[in-house]
Amino acid sequence: METAGRRANNLMISSIDDKAKFHLPALIECEMIPDDRQELPTPDIANHFSHLKHIANKIPPVDPQVQILLLLGRDVLRAHKVREHINGPHDAPYAQRLDLGWVIVGEVCLGTSHQPKHHNVFKTSVYSNGRTSLMEPCSNMIQVKERIDKTQKSGLNITSNKGSTGKVQFGTAVFDKTNDDEKEALSIEDNIFLDIMDRHVHQDENGSWVAPLPFRPERRRLPNNRIQAQKRLYSLRKSLEKDSTKKNQFAEFVQKMLDNDHAEPAPPLEHGKECWYLPIFGVHHPQKPDQIRVVFDSSAEFDDISLNSVLLSGPDLNNPLLGVLMRFRKDPIAFSADIQQMFYNFLVEEDHRDFLRFLWFKDNDMTKEICEYRMKVHVFGNSPSPSVATYCLRRAAQKGEKIHGSDAKQYVERNFYVDDGLSSSPTPQGAIDLLKRTRAMLAESNINLHKIASNSGEVVKAFDVDDRAKGIKDLDLSSDPLPIQRSLGMLWDLDTDAFTFSVSSEDKAFTKRGVLSVVNSLYDPLGLTAPITIKERPY
Structure with a gap:
């Protein structure tokens, strides 16, 4: 059982005759402490035994109206020091004088169990640690571990032994409910990831956000795997030579990365410098057969290690999909937008770019020699890329909140799932205003919000053709019916505003x-x- 309680310092205790006084360590509030009055020494008990009668007048009677509110543990060593001892006959109770008064020790319990009077069955008791015993577990055993919560704000005024009044930090309740009770806590690695991001993510002179590769604190040094990347490139070339369409798409994609400054020719490596080469391959989206996406194989192992194995994946920062879709259906004017090339909007720290090297052919000609390139942006295939991109996107929204409004920041923080933003507004004007302010806010960080779609033709008309979703770019919005739009994997019929x-x-x-x-x-x-x-x- 775990409970939360209050904590107090600078208290002292004294004996009834006021002859003994000493300071107490930190006191911890607990829901329950043992208060079995049958175990308290009384004058009657002392008078019952001849060797203890002479101390009966030194033991005060038990007042049934007085509450037992303090339990002194073995850490209060002085309270348990024996100053005088009365032994007596064998098997008889004995008495000890402590600084706070006399105690009588008799057959109360053996260890943590009461001795039963009869043993005539095979029934056993089970202790909290799982051990079975014929002994009855003692009900007066508790264990308290202290864990200080320094976030408590409320206090209680108490008076110390010196007469000064101070304020001790006390909790407002033993059990407090918070909004985060049902949320899964972050792991140690997730907290390390966020700490790395908090310390190193920044904007460069052009406004782009720069983030490091989040390496694990203790990791093995990466070997030079250029030979592996070269073998994979030869295999890729054989595959592309058999499919001219795929070959041209692949070459166009690589050229586009170079033209957009997402990749750069890699400088010569310094002797002994750590690096990593990423094998590459192409994939087609089932819904986009005319497009190819180059993926960097960060999970490829060489010498029993891969780039992903030394990187922190980071926490799942995505909003719950169900929540995004429910808010999308809240108001009558629904709209969606997309961030262009989400991962490629965020730069990699220059010191880490040599871990994102890859091999390709000079001048995009597969008959020419192999050249070395390296990525300047976070890539598909790296396990932390989704968390890095979402983190940086929210940093961009937080920075732009003051100028562009808190609702624009909230749209990015609460209504985006990876690169797709879905929301709704009571009016077309509200949707247009929110989208324009969000586009302007993200543009300050060189992030382009495009592929805008809505069930309202008025909202779609407010944006340039190039900024609209692909299926509605060439429509006559005054007469043509709105088509079906794919949003977060759902088929959204813009004309009827229904999922199909x-x-x-x-x-x-x-x-x-x-x-x-x-x-x-x-x-x-x-x-x-x-x-x-x-x-x-x-x-």
Whole structure:
């Protein structure tokens, strides 16, 4: 059992005759302390034994109206010092005089158990540590561990032994409820990640946010894995030579990274300097077959180590998807936007760029020699990149709050899921104003908010064609119906302002595996289709 209580210092205790006084260590408030009055010595007990009768007048009677409010533990060593001892016959109680008075010690309990009068069954008691015993557990055993909470603000005035009055920090209640009670606490590594970000993330002279690679505090030194990256590049070239379309898309993507200053020719390495080469490969999004994305394989191992294994992944800073979608449906005017190339908006500290080296062909020509490049921005494939990007995005919003408004900051902090921002407004004018202020706020950090879509044609008209979502760029908004827009994996019909679902017509075997394949292929985080996909079977 764990409880929270108050703590007080600078108190002292004295005996009833006021002859003994001494200071107490820090007192800790507890919900319960042992208060079994049967264990208190009384004059009657002393008079019952001939060897103790002469101290009966030195033991005060027990007052049933007085509460037992203080328990002195063994750490108050002086309170337990024996100044005088009366032994007596074998198996008889004995008495001890302490600084605070006389105590009588008899058969109260043995260790932590009361001795039973009879042992005629095999029934056992189980102690808190799991040990079984024929002895009955003592109900007067407690264990208190102190853990000081320095955040308490309230206090209580008490008077010390010197007569001065001071304020001791006390809690307002033993059990306090907070808004964070149901939230999962951050791990030690997550706190280290956030500390690294807090200390090192900054804006450069051009306004872009710069963040380090969050290395683990104790890690193995990375070996030079250039030979591995070179083998992977040769394998990639063979694959691209068989698919001219993919080859051209890959070359265009790499050239675009160089043109946008996301990558740069790598300078020569100093002798013995630590570095890492990232193997690269291309992936296609199922919904975007005409586009290819270059991914850096940060999980590729060389000599039993990879770049991701020495990096902190960071906490999940994303907003809950369900909350974003629910707020998206709150008001009648719904809108969405997207951050262009989310990860590439945030620079890597220059000292860490040699850990993001990669190999590619000179002049984007696969017949020419291999050259070394390195990324200047955080990349797809690095495990901490999502947390780094979300952290930096929120820093940009926090900095722009004073000029562009707290609602613009809140839109970024509460209504974004990775790079997609969904929200709603009571009026078209409110949505337009919020989007424009948010775009201006992020533009100050060289972050472009685009692909704007809304169920209101008035909102869409307020933005340039290039800033609109792909499906509505060439529409005549005065006459053409608004199309279906994909937002956070959901199909959003702008014209009817409703979520729709596209079900695969592919036939599957009527087996458990086939049924689960069809049901799970329907992306539905809100559970709107559950009454249809999950139905009881009539017999």
